[in-house]
Amino acid sequence: MEQKKQLLINRVKNNKNELLEDSIIVEYPLTIFLNNNEFVTLLCSPTGLEYLIIGFLISEGIIRNKEEIENIKIDEEKGHAYIDIKDKTLFAEKLFGKRTITTGCGKGTVFYNVLDSLGTKSIKNNFKIGANMVLDFSRQLNQDSILFLETGGVHSCALCDNDEIILFHEDVGRHNALDKIIGEALLRDIKLEDKILITSGRISSEMIIKTTKNGIPIVVSRSAPTDLAVKIAKQFNVTLIGFARGNRMNIYNGINRITM
Amino acid sequence: MEQKKQLLINRVKNNKNELLEDSIIVEYPLTIFLNNNEFVTLLCSPTGLEYLIIGFLISEGIIRNKEEIENIKIDEEKGHAYIDIKDKTLFAEKLFGKRTITTGCGKGTVFYNVLDSLGTKSIKNNFKIGANMVLDFSRQLNQDSILFLETGGVHSCALCDNDEIILFHEDVGRHNALDKIIGEALLRDIKLEDKILITSGRISSEMIIKTTKNGIPIVVSRSAPTDLAVKIAKQFNVTLIGFARGNRMNIYNGINRITM
Numbered sequence: 001m002e003q004k005k006q007l008l009i010n011r012v013k014n015n016k017n018e019l020l021e022d023s024i025i026v027e028y029p030l031t032i033f034l035n036n037n038e039f040v041t042l043l044c045s046p047t048g049l050e051y052l053i054i055g056f057l058i059s060e061g062i063i064r065n066k067e068e069i070e071n072i073k074i075d076e077e078k079g080h081a082y083i084d085i086k087d088k089t090l091f092a093e094k095l096f097g098k099r100t101i102t103t104g105c106g107k108g109t110v111f112y113n114v115l116d117s118l119g120t121k122s123i124k125n126n127f128k129i130g131a132n133m134v135l136d137f138s139r140q141l142n143q144d145s146i147l148f149l150e151t152g153g154v155h156s157c158a159l160c161d162n163d164e165i166i167l168f169h170e171d172v173g174r175h176n177a178l179d180k181i182i183g184e185a186l187l188r189d190i191k192l193e194d195k196i197l198i199t200s201g202r203i204s205s206e207m208i209i210k211t212t213k214n215g216i217p218i219v220v221s222r223s224a225p226t227d228l229a230v231k232i233a234k235q236f237n238v239t240l241i242g243f244a245r246g247n248r249m250n251i252y253n254g255i256n257r258i259t260m
Numbered sequence: 261m262e263q264k265k266q267l268l269i270n271r272v273k274n275n276k277n278e279l280l281e282d283s284i285i286v287e288y289p290l291t292i293f294l295n296n297n298e299f300v301t302l303l304c305s306p307t308g309l310e311y312l313i314i315g316f317l318i319s320e321g322i323i324r325n326k327e328e329i330e331n332i333k334i335d336e337e338k339g340h341a342y343i344d345i346k347d348k349t350l351f352a353e354k355l356f357g358k359r360t361i362t363t364g365c366g367k368g369t370v371f372y373n374v375l376d377s378l379g380t381k382s383i384k385n386n387f388k389i390g391a392n393m394v395l396d397f398s399r400q401l402n403q404d405s406i407l408f409l410e411t412g413g414v415h416s417c418a419l420c421d422n423d424e425i426i427l428f429h430e431d432v433g434r435h436n437a438l439d440k441i442i443g444e445a446l447l448r449d450i451k452l453e454d455k456i457l458i459t460s461g462r463i464s465s466e467m468i469i470k471t472t473k474n475g476i477p478i479v480v481s482r483s484a485p486t487d488l489a490v491k492i493a494k495q496f497n498v499t500l501i502g503f504a505r506g507n508r509m510n511i512y513n514g515i516n517r518i519t520m
Contacts, residue, residue: 005487010511012391015520022510027465027486043465043488131272152503153462153484172464172486202413204432205287205303224413226287226432227265228303243412250282251270260275 001046001076002026003170004151025153027172033082034062045147045154045171048180049074052171053081055183059175059210066186122237125217127194129162130259131249134196138222138244140165141198148200155201157181161194174201175210182214192216203229203242212236218257220244225252261306261336262286263430264411285413287432293342294322305407305414305431308440309334312431313341315443319435319470326446382497385477387454389422390519391509394456398482398504400425401458408460415461417441419450425458426450434461435470442474452476463489463502472496478517480504485512 004023011018028046032039032053044052050072057063063085070084137160145156147170157177159167167190169180178199185192196218197211203225209232211219218239225233225242230252233240239254251258264283271278288306292299292313304312310332317323323345330344397420405416407430417437419427427450429440438459445452456478457471463485469492471479478499485493485502490512493500499514511518 007487007490007512010515011508012511012518012520013508015391017511017515017520024487024490024512025484027488029465029488131275151484153486172462202432224285224411226413227267227284228287228289230267230284248271248273251272251277252267252284255270255277258272260272260277 001028003045003047003147003154023150025147025151025172029079031080032056033080035084035088036082042173042176044173044176046076047171048169048184049076049081051169051180051183051187052176053083053183054186055179055181056176057083057085058182058186058214059179122235123212123215123217124237125193125215126257127217128257128259129196129218133162134198134218134220134241134244134249134258135247137165137196137198138220138249141168141200142222144168145170145200155199157197157199157201159185159190159192160196160198165198166190166195174199175206177201178207178210182210185214196220198222198244202226203240205229205232208232208238208240212238218254220249261288263305263307263407263414283410285407285411285432289339291340292316293340295344295348296342302433302436304433304436306336307431308429308444309336309341311429311440311443311447312436313343313443314446315439315441316436317343317345318442318446318474319439382495383453383472383475383477384497385453385475386517387477388517388519389456389478393422394458394478394480394501394504394509394518395507397425397456397458398480398509401428401460402482404428405430405460415459417457417459417461419445419452420456420458421454426455434459435466437461438467438470442470445474456480458482458504462486463500465489465492468492468498468500472498478514480509 003026006021007024009022011020027043029041029043031041068086073082141156141158147154154170154172155174155177156170158165159181167181167184169177171177193215197216198220200222202223203221205228208229220241222245233253239257240252242250263286266281267284269282271280287303289301289303291301328346333342401416401418407414414430414432415434415437416430418425419441427441427444429437431437453475457476458480460482462483463481465488468489480501482505493513499517500512502510
């Protein structure tokens, strides 16, 4: 499916109006049915849908590994995805109990314990990467995002090892782009414990909760983190880097994993 | 409460590391208790909390006007807000039924009918504004966002009449910034039917659903809209403008409300 569309628009420049064709990003509603129950509708870019679904279910704590998935069927035209998972119980409880996490937030007063309750442990890993390499990856992320250059409407996300970008996804939602990376890594048996995650988007608490739950030791953004994301990074020994652009970057935590 | 914090960070520039103090945006968890039931936790910037809560409840369809609110108490230190509304029934149903809307999406297969089901009517209003004025407002929005300049971590949103910006809010979430505007307008009895909404953030379907439900005829962004937002704008006769920066902008729908 197309990620962008051509559209007739009016461009006003210096108070003069011109009718022209322009690219616009597609926002695609994908309704997920989990064991035949309507579960959620994601608004996303229509690529890597299988990865998105799996990454989303992982991020939501619905599944923990790919063995829990029995079947996935996607009807792209309808925007429906049917996923069967082994655990047939507790559907309503899962749906209901997870609500507050999906709203872009933690579960009320236990917010600060979200990671604890999900069994996340401090990241012990001593994986290291050169500062120049981080900036190279950030530059590449920017250059590879043709869709952003054309439409201005997407976020990009990449997973890198010591040498190169190995996974790359774009989406209208920065959370979706990250979920696609996580889902693809899971399906293709790519370990996350020795990788770097680079995103064009801001790092809020939710973004770093997702990466930390999956054991990613180094998280890099081309834009800003929040104070809460830094707090979580410190608590779980995650290397958190922001504003990685050109020849500079800010290291908010975990400089021990960055070599000069 | 402070919207930003000072933090010691490592700035790496040209492969050299320097320890310095920098500003970082605060991400504040605010847990809303509705009629004594824990309802949701919003991750937000800690300003205009009362406006945010009311705007959020309006956007979620929990309340329709301020008369439905009996009491609001905010404990800033704990990050708790207690709201009593007149309607004591159907709490669970409201909480459950609204879930998919708050996840950044519509309710599954009925997504395209979300606006219909909420009783939104096509915007008839013929409010007009000059193209130059739109660009002036966009420039002002950018200049007024001191917090963005300092932290790079917020979105801003403004409500304008024919002459000037009358409401302005910033938040780590672009949805929150819009909810603060809607909440303040409601509390202060400011009509939305003859106003312009300007945002620094992208216009996804959810953003335009919020503005349309509240009858705002003109929506302007400094960045990109999605194709679905344009579709909704066309369906409900909303003027939708994107990339309003410098001396140019793209009009995706409703050019009849813009004078050259």
